[in-house]
Amino acid sequence: MPEYRPVPERYRQQLQRFDEYAFHIEDGPQTHDPDDLDALLGDQRGIFDGEDLLSVGTLVEFDARFRGSWITLGGLRGVSTPPEHRRQGYVRQFARESLAEFRDRGVPLVALWPFETSFYRNLGWGTCQKYVRYDFPPRALAAVGERGEGTYRQVGEADWETVRDAHLAAGEGTRSRSG
Numbered sequence: 001m002p003e004y005r006p007v008p009e010r011y012r013q014q015l016q017r018f019d020e021y022a023f024h025i026e027d028g029p030q031t032h033d034p035d036d037l038d039a040l041l042g043d044q045r046g047i048f049d050g051e052d053l054l055s056v057g058t059l060v061e062f063d064a065r066f067r068g069s070w071i072t073l074g075g076l077r078g079v080s081t082p083p084e085h086r087r088q089g090y091v092r093q094f095a096r097e098s099l100a101e102f103r104d105r106g107v108p109l110v111a112l113w114p115f116e117t118s119f120y121r122n123l124g125w126g127t128c129q130k131y132v133r134y135d136f137p138p139r140a141l142a143a144v145g146e147r148g149e150g151t152y153r154q155v156g157e158a159d160w161e162t163v164r165d166a167h168l169a170a171g172e173g174t175r176s177r178s179g
Contacts, residue, residue, distance in 0.1 A: 018056050
């Protein structure tokens, strides 16, 4: 039976080929910098049959607000299976095993950004958020009102706690739809 496990470094080029085929096929074969940061973000996992890599994906963790509290949110990204291994249940196995790994890590919630919502719905996933994008010229905001109290200044990475505190204060007294 195929096995879920970490993907060793020696599979890096194969991981990149899987990713290119699944998400960037129109760009054709690419040359990659061996120190490509994108490949280092998260924990690569795969479904293997012996030493043959059948399906891959990356597990990531980040902090997110959920129902008024900060939690560690798990994420799945770059889940892909080449055509010759599709329709054999490997993505289903990958999803099931990665959720078990997140559970063992104590991560209470896992999200993904699917290429097709219906595909993951068949695996038991659901939509938790919808969004709308509005495009308009800045002058359309002129009617919002007078400039209120406060000041504006550039911030950098070292200011993240201040920015987070301002964000939380701005939402004080409001309740999100998920809360």
